[in-house]
Amino acid sequence: MERTSGKPVFEIEGLTKVYGEGETRVQALRGVSFTVQQGEMVAITGPSGSGKSTLLAMLGAVDNPTDGRILLEGVDLASLSDERRTLIRRRRIGFVFQAFNLLPVLSAIENVSLPLELDGVSATEANRRAADALQLVEMLQRREHLPGMLSGGEQQRVAIARALAIEPAIVLADEPTGNLDSVNSQRVMQLLRRLVDEQQQTVILVTHDPVVAAMADRNLRMQDGQLQGGEAIEQAVQREAAAAISTQRA
Numbered sequence: 441m442e443r444t445s446g447k448p449v450f451e452i453e454g455l456t457k458v459y460g461e462g463e464t465r466v467q468a469l470r471g472v473s474f475t476v477q478q479g480e481m482v483a484i485t486g487p488s489g490s491g492k493s494t495l496l497a498m499l500g501a502v503d504n505p506t507d508g509r510i511l512l513e514g515v516d517l518a519s520l521s522d523e524r525r526t527l528i529r530r531r532r533i534g535f536v537f538q539a540f541n542l543l544p545v546l547s548a549i550e551n552v553s554l555p556l557e558l559d560g561v562s563a564t565e566a567n568r569r570a571a572d573a574l575q576l577v578e579m580l581q582r583r584e585h586l587p588g589m590l591s592g593g594e595q596q597r598v599a600i601a602r603a604l605a606i607e608p609a610i611v612l613a614d615e616p617t618g619n620l621d622s623v624n625s626q627r628v629m630q631l632l633r634r635l636v637d638e639q640q641q642t643v644i645l646v647t648h649d650p651v652v653a654a655m656a657d658r659n660l661r662m663q664d665g666q667l668q669g670g671e672a673i674e675q676a677v678q679r680e681a682a683a684a685i686s687t688q689r690a
């Protein structure tokens with residue numbers, strides 16, 4: 441059964457990232473290519489220093505690649521002005537972090553509605569959408585709680601609601617279970633799984649945890665700035681296809 445809609449959300453081609461120069465030069469990404477379809481959950485795994493965070497920063501339009509292309513919903517991020525890129529980051533990408541990053545002086549629902557209000561959505565509408573998102577993560581009953589009154593797992597569910605409230609094309613999660621015990625980690629992963637299966641949400645997450653990675657539809661394993669295994673083969677095929685096309689065009 442085809443579960444995904446088959447619509448590409450991310451098309452990544454030949455992504456390269458170099459930090460620094462001379463003696464401090466580090467090539468963090470060495471030609472990474474892959475596609476993520478709507479309604480897919482993809483886990484990025486690999487040892488420390490292999491380029492996972494760098495890749496996520498590129499996908500989130502937080503930093504620019506040195507070379508290569510990132511198409512988000514068919515739009516080349518490099519072709520956009522800084523202003524447009526900021527808008528895409530704010531409206532199409534939901535971020536979830538290991539440390540939850542909730543504002544401690546705001547209630548759960550205020551944390552979720554804030555990004556909407558900052559983006560110009562009226563307070564009433566932002567409140568309604570925040571309540572819907574909290575309902576989705578089963579945290580509506582805690583809407584008035586401050587983050588400090590919630591468990592780690594509950595805080596992460598609020599953070600996921602905040603990411604979802606903008607109705608993003610993609611949720612990018614950096615070690616979303618990194619600060620959670622195994623019970624809460626399972627709960628958060630089951631929530632993400634449900635969003636993917638029932639809402640056709642698309643999720644890319646970075647994780648060290650093999651149990652978490654096993655819950656994704658697909659694993660991309662990074663090693664020394666490159667994808668390993670099946671994806672490396674897929675990349676080679678794509679490179680050959682691209683070479684064949686450019687030969688045809690020439």
Ligand code: ADP
Pocket residue numbers: 459460466467468486487488489490491492493494495
């Ligand atoms: P991972 O997330 O898999 O641990 P990173 O993407 O953080 O890997 O890092 C990949 C490589 O790039 C590492 O060698 C790291 O030291 C280097 N690196 C990451 N960020 C920077 C930066 N801002 N400046 C210089 N080097 C960096």
